Amino acid sequence: MLRKLLLSIVIAALFCRCSYSQWLEISNFKLRQESTELAGPKIIIEYDINDPNISPESPAYVFVRYSRDSGKTWQFIPMDSLRGNGFDIVGKSGHKEIVWWGTGQTSFADANQVKVRVSGIAMARVPAGKFVMKSLPGSGRDESKEITPEPNLPLFYMAKHETTISMYTDYLNELDGQSEGWNPRMTNENRCGIVRNDNGTYSVKPGRENYPVTYVSWYDAMNFLQWCGLRLPTEAEWEKALRGGFYLDGDAVKKKPNPMPERRYPWGDESPGADSVFRCNFDTEDDGFAYSAPVGSFARFASPYGICDLAGNVAEWTLDWYTTSYHAGLDGFRMVRGGSWMAVPAACDAITGATQLPLKESSIMGFRAVKGPGKSR
């Protein structure tokens, strides 16, 4: 008979990620260490996540990071060392409990130096199934790809919003004062708004928290997402997320047919500014924004899965290469999708892509996260 020995050590502070910055609000943290008879110590993490929008279709992606040295350095806790109902894809709000099983990781000589952060991102579920891929080779696309008219994708989850300045600043502040991932142009308060302080920390210019981060290279985007345990979307994922599959509940269920599986924009076929209704942030100030807009400003015109700002606001890095070597020696381009606040309306559609060198840092380019098969943790 196993006999648990409860030590009940309360370990340092947990950190809340607040919803205004597009982290989902997490509250009522509790953290304790327990020893077990044979399996070594384990950490019990409890928290509440009470966002009313959380559902299986709109789950939270929850990841946990920890520090053993009072917050100087941080590490991602691999999902396969966690058990419970409150990590990875979380489809129901309420009280959550995570058990962190580890060996050396969960044995702390000085529990007071341990810090844990739980963070949540609002995601949309994109069920497995066929969809219409219309972005044919050309116009900057990878001509080496075979694209079938009705490709099929497995289940994946995509962030409902573009990564915000506030989220990215939190990430920078965890990098131990390193300037990697930040560049001085990010201080531009119209186009970004992240300041590097004299002490090596980073601050968001007041009021800019909820705007999409810009001036991020493809590598910056990848580093941030790896920090979260996520990755960039492929072009196919991006396009399916915008247009929806033939069945919005997936090919396994087929109860919710997509009324417009070939739609041109997330909301349908109307041009972004048709009839003086502004459906996304493009190259006009009539939409209310001279530059980028806070993420979700056009939520009424989200994709069939409730994903915001796929059209306009900031163009978004994708995982995909552009490998056509018409300018051999300049290989290495990555594809960017979605138009931007500086783009003409037509460029905010489902098929327009642009090529960019991965080191490019631009005021019209940001990114969003995907959890799906492939390269995420």
Add this chain to the structure above:
Amino acid sequence: MKSLNRREFMKGTVGAAAGLTLLSQPKARAAGEKVIIGVMGLGGRGTFLAESFAQRPDVEIAYLCDPNTRRFARAREVVEETQETRPKMIQDFREILDDKSVDALINATPDHWHGLGTIMACQAGKDVYVEKPMAHNIFEGRKMIEAARKYKRVVQVGMQSRSAAYSSKAKEYIQSGKLGDIYVVRVFNMMQHPMRNKVPDQPVPEGFDYDMWCGPAPKLPYNPGRQWLNQWEYSVGPIPGDLIHQLDMSRFLMNDIPYPKTVFHAGGVNALNDGREIPDTQMVTFEYGPLTLMAESALWTPYMKKIPANIRDSDRFPDWPFCSTRVEVLGTKGFMYYGRHGGGWLAYDANGELAHSEYGRQGDKEHQDNFIDCIRTRKRPNADVEIGHKSVLLCHMANISYRVGNLKLEFNPQTERFTNCDEANTYIKRKYREPWIVPENV
């Protein structure tokens, strides 16, 4: 966007429009005054040039122009990041020509627009920076020279290796006789292009003035992507469009040798049988009397590499055997490797011992400096239009040799026509689509 009365504009021919501008050519900008530039063509190269010129304190980019509005944002963003004023975004380049405050046009369009775009700019009193290959055909290149001279315009061709300091040193070395008498120059352009996926013709996308994009070329059904690069109507070809740099450098190193007497092309569409018109293999021999210029070029050689970015502006040399864009100069006393893209050069003596070497740096900035300087001084630029013509002529001669069945052709430099093949002369001038006609009298 400014509304042009296009029908009224079209009433006049290109030549008629020119008559007015002759009388009212703008004066050269004084030192301290910004040079005002419009950019025509917002693909990768046009966007790069727009950004590079916008970064200069003595330049203002006033217009960014492309028939495809989807290309606007990327170019506008890079310009706005580097200059305070916002460029005007337009689809019709004639608005640039119509603006008296504009000094110069950067023409970074597809090949079929290089000639007429440049000629019309000269007629409108604008100086021009035109990308290579300078002209779509031999006739057009000659007319570009005539227009530049007639309207006293500076026309710089985007063959920037001419402005790189290491290129001049290589030329001095060769011309000093250290390699002996030169009888062979060999240039390479070995690339790796994929087979192109065939896609159906499609409706012209919203926001794309496809008629304007086609311009002087036939308005073929719209097909997305860069298929145009493999079609004679729009392109000099994917190989010549890049090989031109090495051909031009071979002419430069050999003190601007003027015209070859003969051309012989071998090759064809051998590896990439995807319906393309323009060869994927082009082995060309030009005879300049005792000097033979040989070009070895192909699109199916993945082991050959362009000089990587980390070598281009460094004190390093490329891996010469696999350097896809090298020039080899063979003399009676020595041998030289020259690398494009700032690859530097190495000279060997008769015993194969290294005699001299120079690291290289790319010449883009110097080439742009030279253009702006010439706009102010009215001097001929480093890659003047006549130099550009004589270099791109080699590409046209090679293509024509291929198009008549890989025949050896003899060329008369006085008439710029072939003397032993009437069919070859049918390719000297294209058929222009109205109203975009390059006139005999520019």
